[in-house]
Amino acid sequence: MSTAAEQQFEFKTEIKELLHLIVHTLYTHKEIFLRELLSNASDALSKVQFEALTNDNLYDKDQPLEIKVTLDEENKTLTVEDTGIGMSRDELIKHIGTIAHSGTKRFIKELKENQEKAANPELIGQFGVGFYSVFMVADKVTIDTKSFDAETPAIKWESDGLGSYTILESERRKRGTAITLHLKEEENEFVQKFRVESLIKQYSNFLPFPVLIGEDTINTPEALWRKSKSEIKEEEYKEFYKTATNAWDEPMFWEHFTADAPVQFTSVLYVPKSAPYEYYNQDLEHGLKLYVKRVFIQDDCKELVPKFMRFLKGVVESEDLPLNVSRETIQSNAVIQKINKIITKKFLDALTKMAEKEEEKYLEFWKQFGRYIKEGVHGEFNLREKLLPLLRFHSTKQTENPVVTLKSYAEHKVTDQKAIYYAVGESLDQLRRSPHLEFFTRNDIEVLLVTEPMDDLILNSLEPFEELKFINVESGDLELPEELKKEIEEPEVPETMTQLKDKVREVLQDKITNVRFSKALTDSPCRFYNEQGGMSHNVRRMMFAGPSAMAAAPLKRDLELNPEHQFVKALSGRLETESINDQIKLLYHMASLLEGSVDDAQELASLVLPLLR
Numbered sequence: 001m002s003t004a005a006e007q008q009f010e011f012k013t014e015i016k017e018l019l020h021l022i023v024h025t026l027y028t029h030k031e032i033f034l035r036e037l038l039s040n041a042s043d044a045l046s047k048v049q050f051e052a053l054t055n056d057n058l059y060d061k062d063q064p065l066e067i068k069v070t071l072d073e074e075n076k077t078l079t080v081e082d083t084g085i086g087m088s089r090d091e092l093i094k095h096i097g098t099i100a101h102s103g104t105k106r107f108i109k110e111l112k113e114n115q116e117k118a119a120n121p122e123l124i125g126q127f128g129v130g131f132y133s134v135f136m137v138a139d140k141v142t143i144d145t146k147s148f149d150a151e152t153p154a155i156k157w158e159s160d161g162l163g164s165y166t167i168l169e170s171e172r173r174k175r176g177t178a179i180t181l182h183l184k185e186e187e188n189e190f191v192q193k194f195r196v197e198s199l200i201k202q203y204s205n206f207l208p209f210p211v212l213i214g215e216d217t218i219n220t221p222e223a224l225w226r227k228s229k230s231e232i233k234e235e236e237y238k239e240f241y242k243t244a245t246n247a248w249d250e251p252m253f254w255e256h257f258t259a260d261a262p263v264q265f266t267s268v269l270y271v272p273k274s275a276p277y278e279y280y281n282q283d284l285e286h287g288l289k290l291y292v293k294r295v296f297i298q299d300d301c302k303e304l305v306p307k308f309m310r311f312l313k314g315v316v317e318s319e320d321l322p323l324n325v326s327r328e329t330i331q332s333n334a335v336i337q338k339i340n341k342i343i344t345k346k347f348l349d350a351l352t353k354m355a356e357k358e359e360e361k362y363l364e365f366w367k368q369f370g371r372y373i374k375e376g377v378h379g380e381f382n383l384r385e386k387l388l389p390l391l392r393f394h395s396t397k398q399t400e401n402p403v404v405t406l407k408s409y410a411e412h413k414v415t416d417q418k419a420i421y422y423a424v425g426e427s428l429d430q431l432r433r434s435p436h437l438e439f440f441t442r443n444d445i446e447v448l449l450v451t452e453p454m455d456d457l458i459l460n461s462l463e464p465f466e467e468l469k470f471i472n473v474e475s476g477d478l479e480l481p482e483e484l485k486k487e488i489e490e491p492e493v494p495e496t497m498t499q500l501k502d503k504v505r506e507v508l509q510d511k512i513t514n515v516r517f518s519k520a521l522t523d524s525p526c527r528f529y530n531e532q533g534g535m536s537h538n539v540r541r542m543m544f545a546g547p548s549a550m551a552a553a554p555l556k557r558d559l560e561l562n563p564e565h566q567f568v569k570a571l572s573g574r575l576e577t578e579s580i581n582d583q584i585k586l587l588y589h590m591a592s593l594l595e596g597s598v599d600d601a602q603e604l605a606s607l608v609l610p611l612l613r
């Protein structure tokens with residue numbers, strides 16, 4: 001029974017589901033709860049530190065900013081207490097019980113679909129289960145909290161994590177939050193001082209506030225980035241990465257740099273080992289924390305780097321910013337803009353150097369973050385000159401790694417070549433067998449192979465590189481060297497072939513705009529080409545029609561026929577037969593299949609079936 005001061009609430013459905021999964025699925029890496037609690041405590045301390053700058057009436061102003069971890073072996077409880085910002089009743093209900101993390105839905109889905117993933121701490125790290133991870137180790141948890149605002153009463157929260165929680169009155173007088181975990185029977189290790197101490201060192205060593213057990217400070221609450229590079233060990237950089245970014249993996253590499261003019265700042269920027277799960281989620285948090293004169297100002301500060309560099313994690317601190325800079329003023333702050341420029345330049349210079357001197361390492365970076373660099377090429381016109389040399393491609397002359405640069409491509413061009421040719425498809429394997437390449441392979445012209453729709457968009461929008469235009473191999477006009485032009489000019493064909501062309505036009509009028517003969521093809525009877533040039537069919541389809549509109553009214557194609565091919569020759573001799581229309585339709589399907597796709601599978605099946613009888 002609840003008393004008048006006591007009130008019971010149900011967790012929001014999504015959180016109930018998350019809690020259930022946490023308790024029943026996540027068995028490995030239970031210790032993450034401690035890092036989550038310490039990181040929340042540290043955030044709460046940062047917030048109160050910031051509040052203190054402008055608020056003279058801060059409650060309990062003289063409390064030292066610190067985190068205390070208390071272990072009670074007898075009662076099997078672990079308490080994390082901070083002197084941070086605290087929470088009001090409404091905030092408590094809202095933050096713990098109502099609002100789920102933005103990634104919660106995805107996380108739940110991933111966990112349900114693939115239970116093995118539950119063992120993968122990186123997944124947990126990416127989505128973050130936050131506070132709720134306490135229920136991996138505790139069967140009862142209490143939160144006792146007093147807000148920084150003197151008038152706001154202290155409040156208590158209690159739950160067994162099963163479905164509901166209780167809000168009670170609190171006796172607490174001290175500012176901040178104490179979270180007590182009543183540990184489950186088998187979780188003895190988390191009241192052992194040596195174990196908890198080593199966890200704090202391992203995951204939370206560089207939190208900016210002291211973490212104490214009894215009188216002992218366990219962590220090293222110093223600003224690592226302020227030390228000189230030569231004093232910092234590699235291990236320390238790695239530890240700092242984990243503490244500062246809540247990551248579980250090791251960083252791929254990092255850059256630590258300082259500038260004094262035109263603005264003063266210091267930064268440690270990390271490139272994670274792997275790209276975030278959701279590239280296309282543009283709202284994904286940026287990973288840079290901003291400090292001003294040692295005071296934490298903001299997480300995920302978007303303004304510090306251009307959007308395409310949002311994969312960077314770490315810390316930036318400046319002496320040149322005012323302490324009262326806010327989210328709103330950051331956007332238009334000139335110092336921030338300068339920092340952004342310098343970071344961008346320094347980071348891209350570091351990448352350029354790596355690309356030149358440590359090819360393998362750069363390729364590893366490229367595999368994970370190449371998309372972001374391409375996004376930069378597309379979106380940041382002013383940085384193109386720096387970004388273009390960082391692009392890497394697969395090509396018809398390269399079998400394994402994407403090691404072709406625009407420069408190396410240009411060096412390998414054939415006499416009088418005026419373009420950089422590229423082919424777009426769904427996979428390299430499929431591309432390498434594409435009929436579009438037959439002509440180029442025959443003439444020893446290198447073709448870049450790209451597999452993402454965005455590649456086509458980007459390459460299409462680029463200015464010529466060393467006077468070489470970017471041309472998709474599907475294009476109607478390939479702007480070939482004079483010598484080779486003749487080879488694919490529309491050849492003289494016998495009368496029956498001309499009749500075939502007319503017939504193809506007539507039978508496929510709903511699907512085809514142009515039909516032409518060409519000797520570009522060697523082995524294939526036909527291919528789709530793109531009379532207008534520009535973007536490939538697939539990209540146009542995506543951009544202008546959208547997937548659903550596409551089904552209703554497919555964009556028309558242009559069809560090229562190989563007059564030397566057996567099938568085409570045979571067709572021209574069968575113009576008067578009854579089945580000619582069906583055979584021409586098959587020709588169209590053939591072009592689709594050679595591209596690696598099936599257009600109207602039912603029609604194709606109905607055309608093939610009679611041939612099998």
Ligand SMILES: Nc1ncnc2c1ncn2[C@@H]1O[C@H](COP(=O)(O)OP(=O)(O)OP(=O)(O)O)[C@@H](O)[C@H]1O
Pocket residue numbers: 036040041044082084085086087095096101127128129130131132177
């Ligand atoms: N010790 C604390 N003091 C004050 N507020 C807290 C404390 N712990 C949690 N909160 C509040 O509860 C919210 C939810 O915490 P939770 O750990 O679930 O997610 P988060 O911290 O927002 O996200 P993440 O764990 O990904 O950083 C926090 O954003 C904060 O507002």
